Amino acid sequence: MARVVAFIPDLLFGSRVQADLLAGGNEVELLGESMLVREALSDTGAAVTSGSIVLVADLTDESFRSAELVESLSAEGLLEGVRTLAFYSHVDVDARRRAERVGFDLVVARSRMARESAELVSKLAQGD
Numbered sequence: 001m002a003r004v005v006a007f008i009p010d011l012l013f014g015s016r017v018q019a020d021l022l023a024g025g026n027e028v029e030l031l032g033e034s035m036l037v038r039e040a041l042s043d044t045g046a047a048v049t050s051g052s053i054v055l056v057a058d059l060t061d062e063s064f065r066s067a068e069l070v071e072s073l074s075a076e077g078l079l080e081g082v083r084t085l086a087f088y089s090h091v092d093v094d095a096r097r098r099a100e101r102v103g104f105d106l107v108v109a110r111s112r113m114a115r116e117s118a119e120l121v122s123k124l125a126q127g128d
Contacts, residue, residue: 001025001126002043002052007037009064013032013110017056017117024118026125041078052125056117059088059095060110071102083124088112101112 004021006016009032021028031037041055055073064120066086073079083105088095090109099107105124113120 001027002054002106002121004028004053004054004056004121005037005040005050006056007034007066007069008032008056008058009061009066010014010058011056013114015092018111020117021121024122026121034064034066036082037069038073038078041073041082050123054083054085054121054124055079056121057084057086057099057104059086059092059099059107067098067104070104083127085120085124 004026006014006017006028008017008030011032014030014032018028018030029040032042037055055070057070058064059066070079070084086099086104087108087110088099088107090111096107106120110121
């Protein structure tokens with residue numbers, strides 16, 4: 001089980017991912033604004049030592065600048081002990097490359113996220 005902070009502005013897809021993650025036994029905080037992600041991760045200091053935290057970021061809409069957000073959070077030390085998972089549109093190879101450059105632990109196509117979200121988070125939470 002992991003604590004998941006999910007930055008997924010698309011409410012329909014976010015709700016689907018949230019339901020899958022909850023069914024997998026995870027605690028999920030679904031957020032649609034980058035400031036809320038920053039606040040949620042700022043409040044996790046003690047939680048990092050007591051369990052796994054996974055940040056899930058949606059790269060499908062460039063206006064949300066998820067890769068830049070994660071890069072900034074990392075520079076501020078807010079991602080210590082936090083595993084990161086990003087998903088992108090399978091046709092947007094640049095988004096995938098940008099996420100890999102920023103240092104996400106795992107970058108997958110949105111279709112894979114839709115099929116395997118609970119399994120992906122579980123693997124990351126276990127350190128795989």
